[in-house]
Amino acid sequence: MKFTRVFAFMALAGLAGSAFATNGYFSHGYGMKAKGMAGAATTNTDDAFGGANNPAAMAFAGNRLDLGVDLFSPRREASMSVPGVSVKSDSNYFLIPEFGYTHQMSNDLALGVTVVGNGGMNTNYPTNLYGGNGKLGIDLMQLIVAPTVAYKVAPNHSIGISPLLGYQRFKAEGLVNPNTGTPIPNAGYDDSFGYGVRVGYLGKITPTVTIGAAYASKMNFDEFSKYNWLFLENGDFDIPENYNLGASWQATSALRLALDYQRINYSGVKAVGAAPSAGGFGYDDVNVVKLGAEYKLNSAWTLRAGYSHTNNPIKGATATECGAGSVNCGEVTTNILAPAVIKDHATLGFTYTLASGNELTMAYMHAFENDVSGYNGNSGGTDTIRMYQDSLGVQYSWKM
Known part of the structure; x- marks a missing residue:
């Protein structure tokens, strides 16, 4: 009964505000322990977020329930040199819930479920830089449910699989027809459902070295029928395939170091990967490197820190480059709607273990400010998008 109620809460909360x-x-990570280590979680076996990180890890997680929420604050700004205007987006705070549960059915078999929010292409500009009616912005919310099966094929090696079930909701307002410059009537919210799969492997190679790998297919969603004019392929907006590789080293009895590599193939989703000239947002594929450290101070306190770096999915192009036919021409102007220009994150976190064995975990993240500029072929000026972020999350975990 407790599990059912918590799951229902997570589903409703997730639909209310997934914008990370x-x-x-x-997101830079899933689960507060991962977020405290900049997302380096491919080999993490002490929470129930394997469905979002590495399904195989849940074979070693035991019986537990993890319930967390993040207060996420992205600060977005866009400017146009012609006509000389700069505006900051409103809607600066979002609550992002997440949930994980795992149960050891036998020494080798574990079943569980992970529920997380994804998305965050959210802007709300009080001044419409495109010249349309009213405010300018978009709102994307995504919820992913990942039931998970993990199995130890040997005492120190496991495999896992998580079918991915997704729901997403989208709205755009204040847009204009790029050919005529006339305002497009707001269509309100539209939603869609999708599916995919994540598989993983985890191996404890030595008593101090663990390796892991996970692959997630593209999540195929129904089309946004109200926005078949905005997204390519009749309103198709999918979550791209991605994979991660990781290794961790128990350097001492107290200190563990973790290194992850993640690849996100945005080019496989035409709505975001195609060039603006072809009707997309122009996202490049990205490579993310995550380094995390965990230090067990004593039986009650565990401290964490991390840093991650990625290449920018959005590129800018000068007037000369646009004249030469650069595929990056128009990307900045298009992505005023979704200025995903973050490259670097620093994180801190801790877990406090109570006398009952239950855990209280917190994590803080700062994403350093970054901006990208590019030529605007309509105005003849330069457009710039800029963003930085902070988040503070808390998670309570029940050991069962």
């Missing part, structure tokens, strides 16, 4: 975009429209 920091590596494109992916």
Whole structure:
């Protein structure tokens, strides 16, 4: 009964405000322990977020329930040199819930579920830079449910699989027809459902070295029928395929170091990967490197820190480059709607273990300010998009 109620809460909360975009429209990590280590979680076996990180890890997680929420604050700004205007987006605070549960069915078999929010292509500019009616902005919310099966194929090696079930909701307002410059009537919210799969492997190679890998297919969603004019392929907006590789080293009895590599293939989703001239947002594929450290101070306190770096999915182009036919021409102007220009994150976190064995975990993230500028072929000026972010999250975990 407790599990059912918590799951229902997470589903409703997730639909209310999933807006965590920091590596494109992916979060920097899932689960507060991962977020405290900049998302380096491919080999993490002490929470129930394997469905979002590495399904195989849940074979070693035991019986537990993790419930968390993040207060996420992205600060977005856009400017146009012609006509000389700069505006900051409103809607600066979002609550992002997440949930994980795992149960050890036997020594080798574990079943569980992970529920997380994704998305974050959210802007709300009080001044319409495109010249349309009213405010300018878009709102994308995504909820991903990942039931998980993990199995130990040997005492120190496991595999796992998580079918991915998704729901997303989208709205755009204040847009204009790029050919005529006339305002487009607001269509309100539209939603769609999708599916995919994540598979993973985890191996404890030595008593101090663990390796892991996970692959997630593209999540195929129904089309946004109200926005078949905005997204390519009749309103198709999918979550791109991605994979991660990781290794961790128990350097001492107290200190563990983790290194992850993540690849997100935005080019496989035409709505975001195609060039603006072809009707897309022009996102490049990204490579993310995550480094995390975990230090067990004593039996009650565990401290964490991390840093991650990624290449920018959005590129700018000068007037000369646009004249030469650069594929990056128009990307900045288009992505005023979704200025996903973050490259670097620093994180801190801790877990406090109570006398009952239950855990209280917190994580803080700062995404350093970055901006990208590019030529605007309509105005003849230069457009700039800029963003920085902060988040503070808390998670309570029940050991069962």
